[in-house]
Amino acid sequence: xxxxxxxxxxxxxxxxxxxxxxxxxxxxxxxxxxxxxxxxxxxxxxxxxxxxxxxxxxxxxxxxxxxxxxxxxxxxxxxxxxxxxxxxxxxxxxxxxxxxxxxxxxxxxxxxxxxxxxxxxxxxxxxxxxxxxxxxxxxxxxxxxxxxxxxxxxxxxxxxxxxxxxxxxxxxxxxxxxxxxxxxxxxxxxxxxxxxxxxxxxxxxxxxxxxxxxxxxxxxxxxxxxxxxxxxxxxxxxxxxxxxxxxxxxxxxxxxxxxxxxxxxxxxxxxxxxxxxxxxxxxxxxxxxxxxxxxxxxxxxxxxxxxxxxxxxxxxxxxxxxxxxxxxxxxxxxxxxx
Amino acid sequence: xxxxxxxxxxxxxxxxxxxxxxxxxxxxxxxxxxxxxxxxxxxxxxxxxxxxxxxxxxxxxxxxxxxxxxxxxxxxxxxxxxxxxxxxxxxxxxxxxxxxxxxxxxxxxxxxxxxxxxxxxxxxxxxxxxxxxxxxxxxxxxxxxxxxxxxxxxxxxxxxxxxxxxxxxxxxxxxxxxxxxxxxxxxxxxxxxxxxxxxxxxxxxxxxxxxxxxxxxxxxxxxxxxxxxxxxxxxxxxxxxxxxxxxxxxxxxxxxxxxxxxxxxxxxxxxxxxxxxxxxxxxxxxxxxxxxxxxxxxxxxxxxxxxxxxxxxxxxxxxxxxxxxxxxxxxxxxxxxxxxxxxxxxxxxxxxxxxxxxxx
Numbered sequence: 001x002x003x004x005x006x007x008x009x010x011x012x013x014x015x016x017x018x019x020x021x022x023x024x025x026x027x028x029x030x031x032x033x034x035x036x037x038x039x040x041x042x043x044x045x046x047x048x049x050x051x052x053x054x055x056x057x058x059x060x061x062x063x064x065x066x067x068x069x070x071x072x073x074x075x076x077x078x079x080x081x082x083x084x085x086x087x088x089x090x091x092x093x094x095x096x097x098x099x100x101x102x103x104x105x106x107x108x109x110x111x112x113x114x115x116x117x118x119x120x121x122x123x124x125x126x127x128x129x130x131x132x133x134x135x136x137x138x139x140x141x142x143x144x145x146x147x148x149x150x151x152x153x154x155x156x157x158x159x160x161x162x163x164x165x166x167x168x169x170x171x172x173x174x175x176x177x178x179x180x181x182x183x184x185x186x187x188x189x190x191x192x193x194x195x196x197x198x199x200x201x202x203x204x205x206x207x208x209x210x211x212x213x214x215x216x217x218x219x220x221x222x223x224x225x226x227x228x229x230x231x232x233x234x235x236x237x238x239x240x241x242x243x244x245x246x247x248x249x250x251x252x253x254x255x256x257x258x259x260x261x262x263x264x265x266x267x268x269x270x271x272x273x274x275x276x277x278x279x280x281x282x283x284x285x286x287x288x289x290x291x292x293x294x295x296x297x298x299x300x301x302x303x304x305x306x307x308x309x310x311x312x313x314x315x316x317x318x319x320x321x322x323x324x325x326x327x328x329x330x331x332x333x334x335x336x337x338x
Numbered sequence: 339x340x341x342x343x344x345x346x347x348x349x350x351x352x353x354x355x356x357x358x359x360x361x362x363x364x365x366x367x368x369x370x371x372x373x374x375x376x377x378x379x380x381x382x383x384x385x386x387x388x389x390x391x392x393x394x395x396x397x398x399x400x401x402x403x404x405x406x407x408x409x410x411x412x413x414x415x416x417x418x419x420x421x422x423x424x425x426x427x428x429x430x431x432x433x434x435x436x437x438x439x440x441x442x443x444x445x446x447x448x449x450x451x452x453x454x455x456x457x458x459x460x461x462x463x464x465x466x467x468x469x470x471x472x473x474x475x476x477x478x479x480x481x482x483x484x485x486x487x488x489x490x491x492x493x494x495x496x497x498x499x500x501x502x503x504x505x506x507x508x509x510x511x512x513x514x515x516x517x518x519x520x521x522x523x524x525x526x527x528x529x530x531x532x533x534x535x536x537x538x539x540x541x542x543x544x545x546x547x548x549x550x551x552x553x554x555x556x557x558x559x560x561x562x563x564x565x566x567x568x569x570x571x572x573x574x575x576x577x578x579x580x581x582x583x584x585x586x587x588x589x590x591x592x593x594x595x596x597x598x599x600x601x602x603x604x605x606x607x608x609x610x611x612x613x614x615x616x617x618x619x620x621x622x623x624x625x626x627x628x629x630x631x632x633x634x635x636x637x638x639x640x641x642x643x644x645x646x647x648x649x650x651x652x653x654x655x656x657x658x659x660x661x662x663x664x665x666x667x668x669x670x671x672x673x674x675x676x677x678x679x680x681x682x683x684x685x686x687x688x689x690x691x692x693x694x695x696x697x698x
Contacts, residue, residue, distance in 0.1 A: 010446040020677055190455065247348075256339050262455070265382075320351035320561045322384020324697040 018224030018270075019329035042237075044085045044220070047155055054155040056091030058082060061148040067114070069186035071178075071198030074147055075114035077272060079121035079129075080202045081223070082151040087204035088219040088275060090211060091153035093125065098132040099148040104139045114145065125202035127151065156211055161237035161278075163217045166308035169284045170242060171277040173206060173291055174199070174299040175250030176227050177269035181258045192261070196254035201273030206294045210287050215280030222276050225329055226268040230276050231304075231314045232328040241310025244326065246319045248303040267316075268329050278306070345560030346383070354565040355388040361572040366392040368524055369571055370660050372514065373531035374401030375559050377690055381697035383561040393568070396660035397690035399513050400531055402478040403430045404658065404682045404689050405613040408647065410477075410506045411436030416641050417473050417504070418449040423639075424467060426460035427475040429453045434682045437647045457489040464493070464501035473635045476505045481533040483507040483624055484598035487605040490630050502635035505625055508611055510534050511542040512622035517659060518550040525660060527571035528554040529564065532586040537602075539594030540584060547580040558586035605630050614682060615655025652681040657690050664694040671695060 014021045031040060038046040045058025060081050067074040079096060086093040098118065102111065122129050182198040184190075203221060210216050222230040227249065235242050251259070251266045259266050273296060279287045284302055291297030314326040371377055377397040380386060386395060399405050415436050418425045425441065432442040432453065445451040450470075454460050460474035476486045486503065493501045510531060517523055530543055535556045546554045553574035557567035567585045574581060584590050602624070611623025626634035651669060656662040664670045664683070674680040676692055683689040 010443065012442055012446050014442070024677075189459075253339055256342075260339070260342065316384075318382070318384040319346050319348060320383050320385075320388070321348050322387040324381060324384040324387070327696050 017329065018229055022225075023328075043089065045089050047089065047091075047158075054158075056086050056089040056153045056155050057150070058085040058089070059148065059150040060085060061146060063143070063146050064183060065143060066183075066186050067110070067144055069198055070182045070196070072200040072272075073114060073117050074145060075117040076121040077200055078147040078149045079118050079125060079127070080200055080272065082149040083125045083127060084203045084221045084223075084272070084275075086151050086153040087202070087207040088159075088221050089153075089155070090157040090159040090207070090219070091155045092208065093127045093151055093153040093204050095130045095153075096122065096127050096149055096151040098129055100132070100134045101142050101146040101148075102134065102136045103142040103144050104136055106144055111145070114147075121202070125204055156208065157216075159216070159218050161218055161234055164234070164238045164240070164278050164306055166240055166306050167281050168217065168278050168306040169281050169302050170231070170244060170304040170306070171279060171284065171287060171291070171300055172222075172227065172249065172303050173203075173275040173277075173297040174273075175252050175255070176222070176271055176274065177251060177255040177259070177266035179223075179272040180226070180269035181255050184262075185258065190262075194254045194258055196252065196258065199271055199273035201296050203273065203275050203296065206275060206291065206296045209290045209294050209297075210277065210279075213279070213283050213286050213290065215283030216277060216287060217280065218278040220276050222271050222274055224270050226266070226270055227274075227276065228265070228267040228314070228326050229328055231326065234276075234278065235312055235314050238306070239312050241307045241312055242304055242314045243307050243310065243317060244304030244314065245317045248301050250299055250301065267326065281305075342560065345558070345562040347562065351388065351561055351565055354562065354569055358393070358565065358569055358572060359390045361569065361576055362390055362392060364392070365575075366394070367526045367572065367575065368394040368396060368660075369527045369529060369568060370396040370398045370517075370525045371529040371557075371564070372398035372400040372510065373529075373534070374404065374689065375533070376529055376531070376557065376564060377401070377693050379559050379561060379564055381693040384697075385561060385564060388565075389568070396525065396663070397657070397693070398517065398528075398660060399613065399616060399658040400479070400510065400534075401683070401689050402482065402508065403428075403434060403685060404654065405508060405513075405616065406431070406434065406477050406506050406682060407612045407614040408436050409612065409644070410504075411440070412438075412644050413636070413641060414441065414473075414475055414504060415439050415444055416644065417635065417639055418444045418451060420471075420639065422470050424450040424452055424463060424470050424472045425475065426452045426454045426463055426472055428455075428477070430685065431475055431477065433679060433685045435649070435679060435685075437644075457486045458492070461489050461493055461498065461501055464498050465496075468500060471500050471502060473502045473504055473639075476503045476507055479508055479510050479531070479534050480537045480602070481531075483606065484537060484595075484601050487598075487601040490605045490626075490633055491601065493633065494630070499632075501633065502638055503626060503633050504635040505606070505623075506611070507606065507624035508613065509608070509622050509624065511538070511545075512619050513613060513616065514543065514546060516616065516619055518546055518552060520659060522661060523659060525552065526575060528552060529567050529571070530554050530556045530582075532556055532558045532563070532590060535584075535586065535590045535594065537595050537598045540582060540590065540592050543582050547582045551580040553580045554582050556582070556584045556586050556590055558589065613658075615658045617655075649680040654681040654683045654691075657683055664691040667691070
């Protein structure tokens with residue numbers, strides 16, 4: 001990972017992008033100070049054992065702007081986001097906490113709408129919001145409202161990148177980029193509109209549908225930094241290469257059009273209701289069958305495979321049949337999408 | 339997506355790649371794609387991996403961010419220090435290093451810097467902040483400058499007096515002449531920028547074939563366009579002729595866009611301009627014309643002469659001229675990466691070094 005240079009003595013927006021700069025910040029500041037075996041796994045959450053029970057434990061903060069967007073809002077996002085982090089760790093999400101930082105002057109009705117949305121999301125996902133905290137800061141001290149959620153769940157199956165081997169297949173549960181595009185256009189900074197709706201959804205049932213299949217080795221939700229970043233994290237974790245096929249990766253017409261206009265790469269756009277699965281080749285039929293039965297996985301596809309060659313890099317077979325490296329994003333593509 | 343998918347058709351692309359191989363035979367050919375958007379298509383779609391080895395594709399000076407000199411960045415950074423100034427800029431400029439800082443670092447230090455997608459956004463910022471002074475960093479080639487001209491005209495017409503432009507606009511043809519005159523340059527054909535041509539038309543490039551005998555094709559930006567453009571250049575080379583041809587006929591008219599050219603000539607005047615790595619090229623830039631002087635940030639905010647320094651050892655200039663490729667730079671991938679770029683070619687999403695680093 002590249003070092004933080006002298007030019008970056010201040011924290012930049014790019015440090016929060018989920019790309020390479022975020023990773024170097026984690027290595028150089030957080031791992032250095034808090035290092036322990038749980039944290040050094042660098043997973044989306046930790047698995048801890050208490051009284052013989054294995055618990056998955058995760059936390060996340062939400063600063064999305066705007067707080068309401070097509071397909072969701074910051075409240076729903078804060079619940080499903082944490083549920084999804086637990087689900088892809090192979091856990092059944094159970095309890096969630098919620099910390100609110102509210103800017104003075106927020107309309108009370110907005111807060112009530114967000115709270116209602118969180119309650120509905122918790123009910124849909126089957127989790128309980130069991131504790132919380134509220135702080136109000138002066139006008140300008142925050143941007144309307146920030147939410148931080150933590151969650152715990154019981155581990156149903158141990159998943160780890162360590163079991164991944166060459167020949168394993170990469171599956172994704174549907175098309176990419178809807179969340180980020182919907183948020184981006186909801187800011188109304190562009191003189192055009194689209195019908196794209198965020199894919200925000202709880203993935204715990206889809207995850208449990210496939211956990212029972214033996215060959216499922218690893219799952220991850222490709223949020224900030226998108227599919228490309230998730231694939232790079234997997235490749236880095238296993239020291240093997242990954243080859244993915246561009247024509248297998250679904251991109252809706254709406255997302256594709258916005259990407260063409262703004263010069264964005266959909267493979268780096270955030271998703272909030274998609275799951276990447278690494279599974280042994282001989283069980284992919286069963287995994288796909290189960291995923292496609294679930295409405296959230298109807299468009300599941302095998303998009304690539306783990307490869308011993310490729311020097312530990314992620315490569316893309318392009319639509320026209322060429323090959324290129326699919327690297328991690330250097331900085332921000334766009335700020336604050338979750 | 340309609341009108342896009344057709345130009346990324348695998349069978350057609352592979353067919354053209356085969357045709358290229360058969361025309362090429364044993365000869366070695368070097369082709370320069372002038373425009374940064376072409377460079378990105380070539381890398382993003384993996385075109386190099388489809389072409390036979392004796393074809394060398396070089397990237398030219400057609401990335402507006404890459405050719406913007408450090409002195410300009412220093413000026414922009416100095417302006418961002420002035421009370422009441424909001425800098426409005428395209429996102430690509432944020433990370434370009436000046437002599438000591440970058441706009442991204444300035445923003446983190448609390449300076450007011452807004453990323454915009456269109457110069458008209460800068461006009462809106464000015465409209466919404468009547469007590470601030472908004473300076474738009476006007477960079478780009480003939481593709482971009484007409485929209486800046488429209489913005490200037492609109493600002494004047496609607497009485498918005500707090501929008502200023504810091505123009506580093508560049509004109510492509512003079513830079514191409516500089517390349518064509520360079521005896522060390524070893525280029526057998528040019529892939530010329532399609533979108534610049536939608537504005538300026540085809541005539542400004544005629545000299546490449548007529549005076550210098552270099553086959554040139556004005557090309558679109560999809561993989562199929564570029565492969566066809568390469569094919570057309572190879573056919574010229576094989577037939578031992580040099581001509582200016584248009585592959586991008588669906589967008590480029592011979593006389594370009596006279597309306598847009600009229601706007602350019604209304605707002606700007608041609609001027610000598612400094613290109614990073616290439617030096618000062620006569621009549622290769624646009625400065626604010628007499629009628630629009632009051633919008634010229636350089637006039638309104640007089641800054642002291644500052645010594646500006648490009649990074650030592652950065653071979654951006656050699657790369658922009660196609661004499662070297664990024665891997666030959668001692669900084670490439672070591673002290674110069676997209677995370678901490680030394681030169682703009684590593685910053686811009688259209689930059690040659692960034693493309694080499696990102697897509698290998």
